[in-house]
Amino acid sequence: MTSLLKRKRARVDALAESAGTSLAADAVKRMLRSPVALLGAFLVLLFLVLAIVAPFIAPKDPYQRYPELLAELRPDFIPGAQPGFLLGGDELGRDFFSRLLVGAQQSLVVGVGATLIGLVLGMIIGGLAGAFGGWVDSWLMRFTDIMLSIPSLLLAISIAALASRGSQTTVIIAVAVTTVPIFARLLRGAMLAQRHSDHVLAATALGVRRRTVVFRHMLPNSLGPVIVQATLTLATAIIEAASLSFLGLGDPDPSRAEWGLMLGNSQRYIDVKPELAFYPAVAIIIVALGFTLLGESLREALDPKNRR
Amino acid sequence: MLRFIVRRLLQAIPTLLILSLLVFVWLRSLPGGPSGALLGDKATPEKIEALNKVLGLDQPIYIQYFKFLGRILSGDFGSSLISGEPVVAEIGRALPATIELSLAALLFAVVLGIPLGYLAASHRGRFLDNSTVIGTLVGVAVPVFFLGILLKQLFAQDLALFPPSGRQDVTIDPTHVTNFAVLDGLLTQEWDAAADALWHLVLPAVALGTIPLAVIVRITRASVLDVLNEDFVRTANAKGLQAQLIRRRHVLRNAMLPVSTTIGLQTGLLLGGAVLTERVFVWGGLGSLLAQGIERRDYPRLQALLLLAAVVYVLVNLLVDISYAIIDPRVRAS
Numbered sequence: 001m002t003s004l005l006k007r008k009r010a011r012v013d014a015l016a017e018s019a020g021t022s023l024a025a026d027a028v029k030r031m032l033r034s035p036v037a038l039l040g041a042f043l044v045l046l047f048l049v050l051a052i053v054a055p056f057i058a059p060k061d062p063y064q065r066y067p068e069l070l071a072e073l074r075p076d077f078i079p080g081a082q083p084g085f086l087l088g089g090d091e092l093g094r095d096f097f098s099r100l101l102v103g104a105q106q107s108l109v110v111g112v113g114a115t116l117i118g119l120v121l122g123m124i125i126g127g128l129a130g131a132f133g134g135w136v137d138s139w140l141m142r143f144t145d146i147m148l149s150i151p152s153l154l155l156a157i158s159i160a161a162l163a164s165r166g167s168q169t170t171v172i173i174a175v176a177v178t179t180v181p182i183f184a185r186l187l188r189g190a191m192l193a194q195r196h197s198d199h200v201l202a203a204t205a206l207g208v209r210r211r212t213v214v215f216r217h218m219l220p221n222s223l224g225p226v227i228v229q230a231t232l233t234l235a236t237a238i239i240e241a242a243s244l245s246f247l248g249l250g251d252p253d254p255s256r257a258e259w260g261l262m263l264g265n266s267q268r269y270i271d272v273k274p275e276l277a278f279y280p281a282v283a284i285i286i287v288a289l290g291f292t293l294l295g296e297s298l299r300e301a302l303d304p305k306n307r308r
Numbered sequence: 309m310l311r312f313i314v315r316r317l318l319q320a321i322p323t324l325l326i327l328s329l330l331v332f333v334w335l336r337s338l339p340g341g342p343s344g345a346l347l348g349d350k351a352t353p354e355k356i357e358a359l360n361k362v363l364g365l366d367q368p369i370y371i372q373y374f375k376f377l378g379r380i381l382s383g384d385f386g387s388s389l390i391s392g393e394p395v396v397a398e399i400g401r402a403l404p405a406t407i408e409l410s411l412a413a414l415l416f417a418v419v420l421g422i423p424l425g426y427l428a429a430s431h432r433g434r435f436l437d438n439s440t441v442i443g444t445l446v447g448v449a450v451p452v453f454f455l456g457i458l459l460k461q462l463f464a465q466d467l468a469l470f471p472p473s474g475r476q477d478v479t480i481d482p483t484h485v486t487n488f489a490v491l492d493g494l495l496t497q498e499w500d501a502a503a504d505a506l507w508h509l510v511l512p513a514v515a516l517g518t519i520p521l522a523v524i525v526r527i528t529r530a531s532v533l534d535v536l537n538e539d540f541v542r543t544a545n546a547k548g549l550q551a552q553l554i555r556r557r558h559v560l561r562n563a564m565l566p567v568s569t570t571i572g573l574q575t576g577l578l579l580g581g582a583v584l585t586e587r588v589f590v591w592g593g594l595g596s597l598l599a600q601g602i603e604r605r606d607y608p609r610l611q612a613l614l615l616l617a618a619v620v621y622v623l624v625n626l627l628v629d630i631s632y633a634i635i636d637p638r639v640r641a642s
Contacts (some may be wrong), residue, residue, distance in 0.1 A: 150618045153580025159612050161602050239451050281454040288449035
């Protein structure tokens, strides 16, 4: 009997405790307890740090072709690990390890750049639709529906193909555009769901200006799913950018250290030195996995259903 | 039911119209416009102007658009800049290869994905469930083309279990009926040709199907978990219905709604992924046409492919909606 009472009391206490904290604080607490979230955060953090310090810690110049590697280079042999070259050379006698490191920076720039641009554009469209509703909403959503009706990689391909010469910027723009409709729809949906919620009705009834209602009440309460989506989008953006490079739509400069490009180029040498394809791919997978884990656990942590 | 289908068909028309407008604008935003793209390196302002006249690009923009629309509706997408052949003929030849590959990949994903998702959900929190969830997370993070390269290296090169590329062995001389290699073999009763085509299909289909598989497993699992918590399942249990009956009639049927949407949404992934997979396995379908078109900036071809992909996508979504209406009578009414 006493144990039952204790259990009941514990539950009530927990409820009271959570009532005193904000959803965000609660979510952070839950994230810190989840091993999946911690692993995701660790992978993302590792990637961020490596990407930022890559040029400073790379042991060699990633663009330089080293005579000691070139000397050994033959059509059926690419030098492996040796003193000074941790992972040996690549197909052109450059330091493979340094190129991998610098590749992290490229992926970060493309991933973050594309996601940010997509996020801002999507939030403007979704915010307008959610704030005004009515015909503004239906026209903007028709527009996003059409963008969604083109498969994202094909859309990215056709945008990147518009540029007569590929470049990092066209890749960023191409990937960014494909993410716009997703962000727009998400924010719009979350905001529309609040139009008739009590706190918005109360604010409107009190005579608060519409702009204030939108920016102070509706927008902040709608950001959760958008933040989750942005984290997940970082993963797909990096993969999609790598796919564009793989198809030859990225920067045409073959010396560029970019994981997708390295992977594409190494396909011809896969019998000679499979690591050349393997390591960039593993790097992409780890980074994408990190962002996915972080995003998924964020989604779970922010879900009020899991609040206890 | 028929009224529902007709209504959804009519709703698709404005989407397709605006889409055609977008493709029209896309072509015109090329550096130098379509004429510049056609002329390529040889473009001079005079030549562009002359070609503009020939192509009718000096006419008012809305007339151009209606003419463009008319040409598209009559199936005229112009000729490829690479082969000089009508784009429609090129696509017609390559389309079966891509459909065959995509269907095989989708089949792989659905047949494996739904049972796996269901199993994971019914073993919630246990080893089987946890490893499935981890597997799906990793599966989504693997780039399609790398998976293709990996499978090819492992199973075709090292173990020599499967052919590394192509749709059929060169030594086999099959009769072409539909250009669907497997189907042709079955139709003409050339069993070895069909088996060989099937054999070639395995690796590309697995590579292309892995991401859809991961997505389908996750959605099935989540959806089954949701339904298991529903009141009607508890009621069914309480009134003593057989477990098997509950599973089939109540749980699976209701859980299939989000799953069928997800399967429809995979078409986009499949079409995009096919481009990459075909590149790795030298498949010779639409993806190869597209990749080659990108390299040479063959705009008529790209334009047709883009429009085709969108139309397929819209149609598949329509099919999904119809399947929704079949599974759930409530949808028909609304």
